[in-house]
Amino acid sequence: xxxATIIGGSIAGLFTANALIQKxxxxxxxxxxxxxxxxxxxxxxxxxxxxxxxxxATGNNQVLGTKAKTRVSLDIKGNINSSYDxxxxxxxxxxxxxxxxxxxxxxxxxMNDDCIKIIQDDESATALFSNGKKKKSDLIIIANGMKSxxxxxxxxxxxxxxxxxxxxxGVVNEKDISVESLKILSEYFxxxxxxxxxxxxxxxxxxxxxxxxxxNRRINWIWYKPATEKDLKKLFLGKxxxxxxxxxxxxEILDQVLKQLLLxxxxxxxxxxxxxxxKTSQPLIQPIYDLESNFMVNKRLITLGDAAFTAxxxxxxxxxxxxxxxxxxxxxxxxxxxxxxxxxxxxNRIKAGKFLVNRSxxxxxxxxxxxxxxxLIMPDILNVLSDTAISLYEIKNHSID
Ligand SMILES: Cc1cc2nc3c(=O)[nH]c(=O)nc-3n(C[C@H](O)[C@H](O)[C@H](O)COP(=O)(O)OP(=O)(O)OC[C@H]3O[C@@H](n4cnc5c(N)ncnc54)[C@H](O)[C@@H]3O)c2cc1C
Numbered sequence: 001x002x003x004a005t006i007i008g009g010s011i012a013g014l015f016t017a018n019a020l021i022q023k024x025x026x027x028x029x030x031x032x033x034x035x036x037x038x039x040x041x042x043x044x045x046x047x048x049x050x051x052x053x054x055x056x057a058t059g060n061n062q063v064l065g066t067k068a069k070t071r072v073s074l075d076i077k078g079n080i081n082s083s084y085d086x087x088x089x090x091x092x093x094x095x096x097x098x099x100x101x102x103x104x105x106x107x108x109x110x111m112n113d114d115c116i117k118i119i120q121d122d123e124s125a126t127a128l129f130s131n132g133k134k135k136k137s138d139l140i141i142i143a144n145g146m147k148s149x150x151x152x153x154x155x156x157x158x159x160x161x162x163x164x165x166x167x168x169x170g171v172v173n174e175k176d177i178s179v180e181s182l183k184i185l186s187e188y189f190x191x192x193x194x195x196x197x198x199x200x201x202x203x204x205x206x207x208x209x210x211x212x213x214x215x216n217r218r219i220n221w222i223w224y225k226p227a228t229e230k231d232l233k234k235l236f237l238g239k240x241x242x243x244x245x246x247x248x249x250x251x252e253i254l255d256q257v258l259k260q261l262l263l264x265x266x267x268x269x270x271x272x273x274x275x276x277x278x279k280t281s282q283p284l285i286q287p288i289y290d291l292e293s294n295f296m297v298n299k300r301l302i303t304l305g306d307a308a309f310t311a312x313x314x315x316x317x318x319x320x321x322x323x324x325x326x327x328x329x330x331x332x333x334x335x336x337x338x339x340x341x342x343x344x345x346x347x348n349r350i351k352a353g354k355f356l357v358n359r360s361x362x363x364x365x366x367x368x369x370x371x372x373x374x375x376l377i378m379p380d381i382l383n384v385l386s387d388t389a390i391s392l393y394e395i396k397n398h399s400i401d
Contacts (some may be wrong), residue, residue: 003137007115008144012305012322014100018057019330030113043220045316047391053323065091071189071385078270084385125300142303146310158293164368168223170280181272199223297346309353312360316389
């Protein structure tokens with residue numbers, strides 16, 4: 001039985017593990033974090049192609065989350081001023097993770113395994129971990145996300161690029177939101193475009209019983225705001241005095257930074273969005289990056305998921321792309337001379353990855369320019385409503401594989 005070592009125990013690693021096990025591979029998954037993963041990315045837009053691949057991976061044929069039929073935008077008073085019908089299901093990262101993880105035996109999933117080095121020869125590849133462990137196998141799948149430090153074994157020039165803006169994020173329980181605001185927030189995917197910015201919200205599963213029922217769900221929001229490298233320094237200065245670089249633990253965010261956020265929310269956002277922000281107990285901030293690779297295969301080493309290509313969130317495609325990477329790979333690996341099939345797989349996935357990264361850059365182009373730039377032209381809201389987070393089947397000139 002051929003063997004694969006998967007580095008990274010999140011969405012891409014788990015899709016790949018499920019897909020390879022189905023093809024008869026002996027797989028182990030190695031995750032650097034010590035305790036179970038939770039709550040990353042919060043809300044995830046889904047598509048039929050993702051639901052199909054979740055079914056293929058896990059046998060789950062239930063609806064993946066909450067549904068909204070229409071996307072709307074609001075004026076500053078909170079009235080709907082544009083709408084676009086696009087029925088869609090929204091799930092949470094946690095829900096998807098649990099489905100995928102429950103399908104993998106505990107004896108095959110290892111936590112506290114931080115891969116620090118990889119070596120390979122003609123016969124095998126070996127992953128070395130900071131805890132002293134070594135794992136030899138036929139293939140190593142590098143699925144350890146955008147910040148991967150072992151991607152260099154496949155493509156040493158693939159480096160994440162800062163997009164020039166941040167996403168402030170949070171979730172609020174429906175039961176904590178006013179009836180007036182819920183009329184909009186629990187019905188629609190909402191996108192509002194303040195100058196040089198975007199804020200979006202949609203309902204996602206709650207955490208208790210009957211998580212998809214109205215009233216039990218949560219509203220997920222993300223507010224994209226431009227931030228220069230200099231701004232990032234200020235945003236990432238912690239209460240403890242520590243200067244963070246790529247992100248800051250939420251409880252370290254300075255009170256004055258949050259106060260400024262609320263002030264601006266009150267001034268430029270519709271009341272429903274302001275309510276979301278003021279009722280979020282601990283907003284998170286995340287600098288937006290993207291990443292492209294020119295190689296995804298080096299003999300017995302393969303990168304996939306965000307470790308190979310990270311598109312900005314506007315395409316809402318990270319999870320779906322990871323699932324497609326995984327299943328197209330497992331198809332390529334199902335014959336005896338599988339190493340020979342990898343270059344075709346690589347070529348196709350690089351094409352798909354570049355397409356998505358470029359599209360996400362186009363969709364986010366107006367978010368990274370400075371407010372002072374008078375030449376900045378904001379997009380038509382109807383285009384934003386109809387282009388954000390849509391199925392690959394609906395993007396013109398694109399085939400899924
Ligand atoms: C704000 C936001 C909104 C988004 N919205 C959507 C959406 O609507 N739809 C959608 O499809 N996608 C969305 N995404 C993207 C999606 O969340 C990601 O594409 C997806 O989670 C990537 O999964 P991954 O497994 O490739 O990487 P990650 O989730 O980053 O996982 C990598 C894993 O590898 C582990 N790891 C790292 N280094 C090592 C090591 N050396 N050894 C062992 N383990 C290691 C990490 O701890 C981590 O668990 C969004 C992303 C953001 C930021």
